[in-house]
Amino acid sequence: METNPLTANTKEVDSTILEEFRVGFAGSIFSSDDTEYESERQLWNKMIDKHPGLIAQCTGVHDVIQAVNFARKNKLLVAVRGGGHNVAGNAMNDGGLVIDLSHMRTVLVDPKNKTAVIEGGATWADVDRETQAFGLVCPGGVVSETGVGGLTLGGGLSWLRRKVGMSIDNIVGANMVLADGKYIHVSESENQDLFWAIKGGGGNFGIVTSFEFKLYDLGPEVMFVSCMYPRDVGEKVMKWWVQYTRQLPDEITSDCIHWSVPAHPAFPEEMHGTPVTVLAALYFGSAEEGQKVLQPFREVAEPFLDLSNIYPYGAVQQMFDPFLEKGVLNSYWKSLYVDDLSESLQKLILDRANQSPAPQSLISIRNLHGAIGKVPTEDTAFGDRSARFLVSIDTMWEDASQNDHNIQWTRDFFKELRQHSKGQVYFNFNSDMSGSDHLAKDSFGPNYEKLVAIKTKFDPHNFFRLNANIRPKG
Incomplete structure (x- = not known):
């Protein structure tokens, strides 16, 4: 077009x-x-x-x-x-x-049926505020100012992911405006092909003006681990975490993050910029039980700083917000799914973390499986779910004069990381859409041709193409 x-x-x-x-x-x-x-x-x-x-x-x-x-x-x-x-x-x-859509942010909760209708411009902060009024949660992002629409259409990885799956696994239905201006509803009983496609196929097929989600009982308080270990024990911590997560119940979702203590008033000034390896985890259940089952995450070594505690669920959702404020940092991200973290891959990640070009950058490793891996590949557009981990290179910096250097560093690291992966990326954590045809084929795998057919049916002229684009035929 x-x-x-x-x-x-x-x-x-x-x-x-x-x-x-x-x-x-x-x-x-x-x-x-x-x-x-x-x-x-x-x-x-x-x-x-x-x-x-x-x-x-x-x-x-x-x-x-x-x-x-x-x-x-x-x-x-x-x-x-x-x-x-x-x-x-x-x-x-x-x-x-x-x-x-940023002024379309209404969230309507049905506490009896445990569902919510959420407009396409809402943020997860909007959702958490309304759902927690009834002791309910909706699986969304880990930064509360993230928009519901974009995150959901790309998959949606939350602190609840191992218990209830990705955001897309909890969509009941959606209302959409298509490229021809038609307004339709999609669900398991209406426009099923398009309903399947928006579960991970991104913004390729139309504008979702509202979603309907399933909700779950959780809160108002949850146990959350945020334990910072000195980087000099990072190898020990990451190795322990990789092994320990093999046996975790689905109620525990955790990340291993290589970061530096942010230069933020929340931390003592003498700690600012100190390289750390962070273990973060949430327990889906009672806060008291969570204290017991998450304790091992806090005892791998002597912590540099342990912020673990019982928090309001909404506070956990906003915990990373102060370090990721709008318009403050230049950001360039890459991500890849990996089946496992071999010792050689762990070494590569730690070596690159120690060479990070900016203290605001982080390398985040998310533990998957659980409810995510129980959904067959063909059930949603998202693609293969067999990977055990998602490795995300989140390079962030302040000085625009460093843009080229930091982007190249990220791309070089990504090339090295790709040797340990099948090439499947998480599009929500991917800055560079050049060569997206290749990325789409690798990432959607056996679902790609079906997605092309649905794209051709609903958007034959590629009207919606500023995304992880799936090109229509012809």
């Missing part, structure tokens, strides 16, 4: 066309002439600096339909923004139209 870029200056946009768009549009439409434009185009990743022609800030489904029809009629490149937290910056574009 050819596109006609709008200039970022409304004076060069046909005024008649623009006025037609504004008529009946309940939300706000911003261009570079508007004082709000600069703030509205900012995303979480400081490195993303894109200048769309127009930003259409929707307030409801009617606005979304109108924006889609306007873009299609005028052959405009479209980006869809939910929480704006996607590290690749897919929520913005240059010269096109941004369909912004």
Whole structure:
């Protein structure tokens, strides 16, 4: 599909066309002439600096339909923004139209049936606030300002993942606006092929204006481990964690993170920048029982700093927020699934952690299996779930002059890591979408051709393509 870029200056946009768009549009439409434009185009990743022609800030489904029809009629490149937290910056574009859902954040909880209807622009903070009012949880992200839509469509890995699966495993249904402007519902009984496709197939198929999720009883308090060990015992800690996670019940979800103590008031100044290996874990159950079963995570060696405690569930969800604030850090991430962490791979990860180009960067290893691995590959678009770990290289830094160096360091590490993997990436943690055809085939595996067929059926002109793109046939 050819596109006609709008200039970022409304004076060069046909005024008649623009006025037609504004008529009946309940939300706000911003261009570079508007004082709000600069703030509205900012995303979480400081490195993303894109200048769309127009930003259409929707307030409801009617606005979304109108924006889609306007873009299609005028052959405009479209980006869809939910929480704006996607590290690749897919929520913005240059010269096109941004369909912004960030004001569509309603969360309606049905405590009796343990479900929630969540609008596409909501963040996980919105969800946690409403669901915890009833002692319920929805499996979402681990940073509360992350948007529900983008995270869910790409899979969704939470602190609950080993007990209840990924976010996509808990979708009951969804409402969508398609490339032709039609508004449809998808579920196990309606438009089943599209319902299957949005479970991991990303934003390829339309704009999800609302999801319906299953909820679970948990909280208000949970036991959470956050134990920082000195990096000089990092090898011992990681080796212990790899072995110990082989026998864990599904109620325990854990990560091993190579990081540096953040330069943040939450930590004593003399600790700032100290390299550490962090064991983090949450117990899905009573906080008191969690204290007992998570204790081994705190006794691998002498901790440098142990922040483990019983916390409100919402506080756990917000624990990493202060270190990942919007617009503060330049970010470039890569990730790969690995079947296991051999000693040689552990050594590679630790060596690269010790050579990290910036103290804000982290290498996060997520323990999977549990409920995630019990879902057959063909049941969702997501693809193969047999990997035991996800390794994520989250390179972050302040100084823009270091962009090229840090990006190259991440790519070099990724190439080394790829030798230990089948090549399946987690698209939510992937900055570089170049060569996405190859990445998509490797990642979706046996589901790829079915996804291509569904893409061809619902979006034959690739209207929605600023994503981990699945190209339609023809």
